[in-house]
Amino acid sequence: MTEMNKRRLQEETLVAFLIENRERLYRLAFSYVKNQDDALDVVQQSIYKALSARAALVQPESLRSWVFRIVVTTAYDLLRQKRRLQPVGDEILQLHQPVGEDVPADFDLERVLDSMDPKYKSVIVLRYFEDLKIEEVAEVLQENVNTVKTRLYKALAMLRLQKDELALTEEERS
Amino acid sequence: MNRRLAELKKKYEETPIPEELDNVVMNAVRNRKQHVLRSRRLLAAAAAVILGFGLSVNISPALARALYDVPVIGRLARVITLREYRFETEKYRADIVVPGIESSEATELADRLNAKYLEEGRELYAKFMAEMEEMKQTGDGHLAVSSGYIVKTDNEQILSVGRWVVTAMGSASEEIRYDTIDKQNQLVITLPMLFKDDDYIDIISENIKAQMREQMAEEGKTYWLPETTDYSDWAFDTIAPDQAFYITDDGKLVISFDEAVVAPAYMGVVEFTIPTEVIADELVSDEYIH
Numbered sequence: 001m002t003e004m005n006k007r008r009l010q011e012e013t014l015v016a017f018l019i020e021n022r023e024r025l026y027r028l029a030f031s032y033v034k035n036q037d038d039a040l041d042v043v044q045q046s047i048y049k050a051l052s053a054r055a056a057l058v059q060p061e062s063l064r065s066w067v068f069r070i071v072v073t074t075a076y077d078l079l080r081q082k083r084r085l086q087p088v089g090d091e092i093l094q095l096h097q098p099v100g101e102d103v104p105a106d107f108d109l110e111r112v113l114d115s116m117d118p119k120y121k122s123v124i125v126l127r128y129f130e131d132l133k134i135e136e137v138a139e140v141l142q143e144n145v146n147t148v149k150t151r152l153y154k155a156l157a158m159l160r161l162q163k164d165e166l167a168l169t170e171e172e173r174s
Numbered sequence: 175m176n177r178r179l180a181e182l183k184k185k186y187e188e189t190p191i192p193e194e195l196d197n198v199v200m201n202a203v204r205n206r207k208q209h210v211l212r213s214r215r216l217l218a219a220a221a222a223v224i225l226g227f228g229l230s231v232n233i234s235p236a237l238a239r240a241l242y243d244v245p246v247i248g249r250l251a252r253v254i255t256l257r258e259y260r261f262e263t264e265k266y267r268a269d270i271v272v273p274g275i276e277s278s279e280a281t282e283l284a285d286r287l288n289a290k291y292l293e294e295g296r297e298l299y300a301k302f303m304a305e306m307e308e309m310k311q312t313g314d315g316h317l318a319v320s321s322g323y324i325v326k327t328d329n330e331q332i333l334s335v336g337r338w339v340v341t342a343m344g345s346a347s348e349e350i351r352y353d354t355i356d357k358q359n360q361l362v363i364t365l366p367m368l369f370k371d372d373d374y375i376d377i378i379s380e381n382i383k384a385q386m387r388e389q390m391a392e393e394g395k396t397y398w399l400p401e402t403t404d405y406s407d408w409a410f411d412t413i414a415p416d417q418a419f420y421i422t423d424d425g426k427l428v429i430s431f432d433e434a435v436v437a438p439a440y441m442g443v444v445e446f447t448i449p450t451e452v453i454a455d456e457l458v459s460d461e462y463i464h
Contacts, residue, residue, distance in 0.1 A: 012296050015296065015300070016296070018199065018203060019199060019200070020300060020303045022195055022196070022199040023195065026189070026192075027187070031186060036192050040194060040195065040198050043198060044198050044202045047199065047202035047203060048202060051202075110182060113182060124182075125186065128183055159179075
């Protein structure tokens with residue numbers, strides 16, 4: 001296969017992936033920017049980036065991680081540009097404190113998740129909502145596996161979800 | 175997974191998807207593509223002019239030849255397999271073969287058609303992948319998509335290429351599209367441009383109905399005509415102005431219908447050769463059809 005054909009095939013695979021996964025990409029983008037227009041913006045920009053940078057993609061099997069990474073970084077950039085990152089308030093700080101036995105009934109997990117630092121939110125979204133493996137989460141976030149595990153525990157603590165409650169795999173416990 | 179985390183996940187999955195998403199995605203993908211096309215000069219002005227002319231006037235082939243001093247696509251032009259997409263699991267299978275026109279010299283016409291065929295192949299594959307994902311969600315069903323091409327005519331003057339698609343999901347359906355190319359004048363022949371005015375639509379339609387009745391009487395075939403179907407909506411009425419067609423090696427016009435459009439599905443794609451004397455008065459010239 002010539003270099004040209006290989007590149008065309010890669011582009012076609014990528015386009016098919018983008019079209020096929022458009023709703024996933026949108027949901028992922030939305031989980032950061034939290035409004036429709038910005039999320040559509042992120043999806044659009046991510047597609048442009050992916051299509052113009054496809055040379056950087058070497059292994060087709062990492063296509064998903066690679067595209068997710070573009071969406072996540074594009075969403076981060078947009079949040080930064082808009083200076084919309086919510087400052088960490090008292091409410092969230094309290095969540096870092098040791099977790100009590102009982103959880104108040106009105107404890108709004110969704111709100112907590114939304115107000116989390118994106119780097120903690122990312123691990124929850126990617127690991128539990130998008131069902132990526134820890135290794136893949138690390139690939140998307142360009143962090144090493146241990147950093148991802150540490151963040152995952154912190155994030156779960158913020159959500160007051162004790163690790164015992166979770167069906168964590170041995171791999172994640174270690 | 176923890177119950178409350180599962181609830182969060184459910185909310186995440188229920189993120190409302192705006193209607194605009196499809197457009198945003200398709201435009202983003204397409205804009206990029208147009209950019210690529212432009213840079214490869216695939217949509218050069220000459221090709222656009224030829225196409226525009228073909229659609230707008232009943233231009234005679236002789237006039238076309240006089241107007242355009244263009245290099246001929248050449249006798250060496252032939253149809254090749256440009257690309258194949260294959261995907262196979264137990265339940266889902268795609269086997270998409272994209273034709274391409276290979277010419278002795280690079281021509282805008284061949285480039286334009288090849289770009290169109292690639293786009294069709296790509297879209298078909300993307301559609302297959304999307305449908306497969308959808309079917310995986312509901313957890314059952316089989317899906318098989320195959321496509322390929324057939325060269326109906328390839329002589330000094332005419333190249334007729336058909337691209338067929340068979341989709342099997344429960345039952346199968348077959349569709350076929352043709353491009354008929356005037357090699358010497360480098361233009362894609364459309365059905366309307368062959369005729370002086372729109373009268374061809376009725377004349378051809380009536381001839382096809384007559385052929386249907388004859389075949390039903392003599393060969394025991396079934397077609398959907400007003401007298402044979404209880405559902406008048408289904409009965410064949412007229413061809414589309416741009417109905418699928420090709421031109422045979424000996425210059426006969428053949429009209430094609432997709433599976434289940436004018437006849438029961440088991441008959442597959444159906445074709446009718448229109449006797450030239452029936453349409454002779456309507457033709458702009460006897461150059462292509464005689």
